[in-house]
Amino acid sequence: MGNSKLYKGSLNTIILKLLEEQGKMYGYEITQKVKELTKGELNITEGALYPALHKLEAEGLLDVEVAKVDNRLRKYYKLTEQGEKETVNRLAELEEFIRSMQNLVNPDWSIN
Amino acid sequence: MGNSKLYKGSLNTIILKLLEEQGKMYGYEITQKVKELTKGELNITEGALYPALHKLEAEGLLDVEVAKVDNRLRKYYKLTEQGEKETVNRLAELEEFIRSMQNLVNPDWSIN
DNA sequence: TCTTATACATAAGAAAATTATGTATATTTG
DNA sequence: CAAATATACATAATTTTCTTATGTATAAGA
Numbered sequence: 001m002g003n004s005k006l007y008k009g010s011l012n013t014i015i016l017k018l019l020e021e022q023g024k025m026y027g028y029e030i031t032q033k034v035k036e037l038t039k040g041e042l043n044i045t046e047g048a049l050y051p052a053l054h055k056l057e058a059e060g061l062l063d064v065e066v067a068k069v070d071n072r073l074r075k076y077y078k079l080t081e082q083g084e085k086e087t088v089n090r091l092a093e094l095e096e097f098i099r100s101m102q103n104l105v106n107p108d109w110s111i112n
Numbered sequence: 113m114g115n116s117k118l119y120k121g122s123l124n125t126i127i128l129k130l131l132e133e134q135g136k137m138y139g140y141e142i143t144q145k146v147k148e149l150t151k152g153e154l155n156i157t158e159g160a161l162y163p164a165l166h167k168l169e170a171e172g173l174l175d176v177e178v179a180k181v182d183n184r185l186r187k188y189y190k191l192t193e194q195g196e197k198e199t200v201n202r203l204a205e206l207e208e209f210i211r212s213m214q215n216l217v218n219p220d221w222s223i224n
Numbered sequence: 225t226c227t228t229a230t231a232c233a234t235a236a237g238a239a240a241a242t243t244a245t246g247t248a249t250a251t252t253t254g
Numbered sequence: 255c256a257a258a259t260a261t262a263c264a265t266a267a268t269t270t271t272c273t274t275a276t277g278t279a280t281a282a283g284a
Contacts, residue, residue: 009121009241009271014216028231037219038212048272050233072231072280094217100150101210104126105203107149121240121272140262160241162264184249184262 011044011052013094016061016079016087024065024078027053053077061086123156123164125206128173128191128199136177136190139165165189173198 018033019025025033031044053075056062061083065076079087130142137145143156165187168174173195177188191199 010213011271017217026231028229032230034216037216041208041212042216045273046231046233047235047274052271054233070230070281074231091217094213096153098210098213098217100153101122101206104146104149104154105129105206105210123240138262140260144261157242158262158264159243159266164240166264182250182261186262 010094010097011048012056013087013090014044015049015052015056016083017091019062019077019079020084020087020091024076026067026074026076028074056083122206122209123160124168125199125202126156127161127164127168128195129203131174131189131191132196132199136188138179138186138188140186168195 014034015030018030022033027046027049031046031049034042034044053062057064057077061080062077063080065078067074067076126146127142130145131137134145139158139161143158143161146154146156165174169176169189172192174189175192177190179186179188
């Protein structure tokens with residue numbers, strides 16, 4: 001919520017990465033997984049997540065499959081073939097970005 | 113220019129960090145330094161930089177000092193006392209953020 | 225029963241960038 | 255020497271991306 005306003009720009013890549021790892025996930029599951037993986041650091045809001053998922057779908061990177069579990073709706077997303085290719089690219093970009101940021105903020109660490 | 117659109121949100125912290133390191137810098141110098149440190153990865157545009165500097169100054173984190181070198185104008189910025197304190201906080205936040213991103217993208221690396 | 229959790233969605237507004245201009249001087253290159 | 259590039263600032267219009275605020279609906283727990 002109020003904490004880190006820093007992950008701007010990388011939400012799409014985070015989604016793609018998780019789907020690559022997990023095969024398929026639904027929206028709510030993604031928010032919980034990110035919270036878990038970052039120990040509460042990153043809280044993806046619904047207002048950011050759902051439009052992002054819709055956009056990735058519209059771009060042809062994700063496929064949807066609707067399911068009903070316990071009488072509740074779930075929309076499972078998974079990578080398309082194109083999505084898998086894009087994920088590789090975007091992950092490389094993001095890793096390069098992280099490395100650059102590290103270099104700026106703390107040049108001592110990374111030898112690269 | 114066209115490359116990385118990923119550093120969103122961390123520009124202010126980058127500026128503060130550089131000023132902490134270098135003592136004082138002028139705008140153009142900052143863009144060049146960042147380009148150099150990131151081997152061309154991050155290109156801070158003027159449209160992003162100058163408004164950011166003005167805002168940091170308005171917030172009381174930066175002081176300005178105008179100079180004329182080779183008949184050309186330069187505005188040297190440096191941290192105020194308050195700016196120095198804030199820099200510590202924001203750097204800690206940014207490092208935590210970088211660590212979180214690393215954990216998401218490449219859990220293998222970091223043990224943390 | 226009321227609150228919290230699960231599960232989706234969208235609209236209004238804010239924040240932070242990009243892109244496109246504009247001004248002006250200095251230096252380099254053809 | 256003229257033209258292009260580099261240095262140095264600035265701002266306006268637009269776009270992207272997020273937060274905040276709502277809204278609907280079911281399930282589970284206190």
